[in-house]
Amino acid sequence: MNRWHRNLSDRPLCDICGVDDESDIQIFRNCKASKDLWTAIVHHQNLRGFFDLPLENWLLQNLTANQLLIGTATPWKFHFSSLLWKVWKRRNSTIFEGEGMSNADLYRMSTNWHNIMFHLRQLLKSRLIT
Numbered sequence: 001m002n003r004w005h006r007n008l009s010d011r012p013l014c015d016i017c018g019v020d021d022e023s024d025i026q027i028f029r030n031c032k033a034s035k036d037l038w039t040a041i042v043h044h045q046n047l048r049g050f051f052d053l054p055l056e057n058w059l060l061q062n063l064t065a066n067q068l069l070i071g072t073a074t075p076w077k078f079h080f081s082s083l084l085w086k087v088w089k090r091r092n093s094t095i096f097e098g099e100g101m102s103n104a105d106l107y108r109m110s111t112n113w114h115n116i117m118f119h120l121r122q123l124l125k126s127r128l129i130t
């Protein structure tokens with residue numbers, strides 16, 4: 001994924017923060033923009049260790065978590081996966097279009113998307129049962 005190692009970029013730095021070298025874990029979790037996003041939405045009790053796991057363990061833990069997003073009826077894993085997708089889209093739009101979305105816009109778009117998918121899933125379940 002690192003564009004610099006593939007000679008697709010003339011510098012190793014993340015295009016979003018300009019501070020850290022770009023890598024998988026840096027884009028999705030440790031970039032300042034991503035870190036601010038996760039810190040704002042992950043319950044403070046779950047923040048301990050959230051930024052410490054290796055990428056694969058971090059993904060697995062969050063994509064298989066069974067708890068709900070606090071204050072909602074939607075599973076955290078739905079929210080987490082849609083946020084990852086939007087973080088990836090922000091990274092690409094920053095690199096290729098010169099602008100990325102704010103965390104507030106990213107969160108709002110992600111929430112709308114996973115709410116639609118969650119309700120469609122519920123609707124399909126109810127139609128299949130009746």
Ligand SMILES: [Zn+2]
Pocket residue numbers: 014015016017018019020026030031032033
């Ligand atoms: Zn960054």
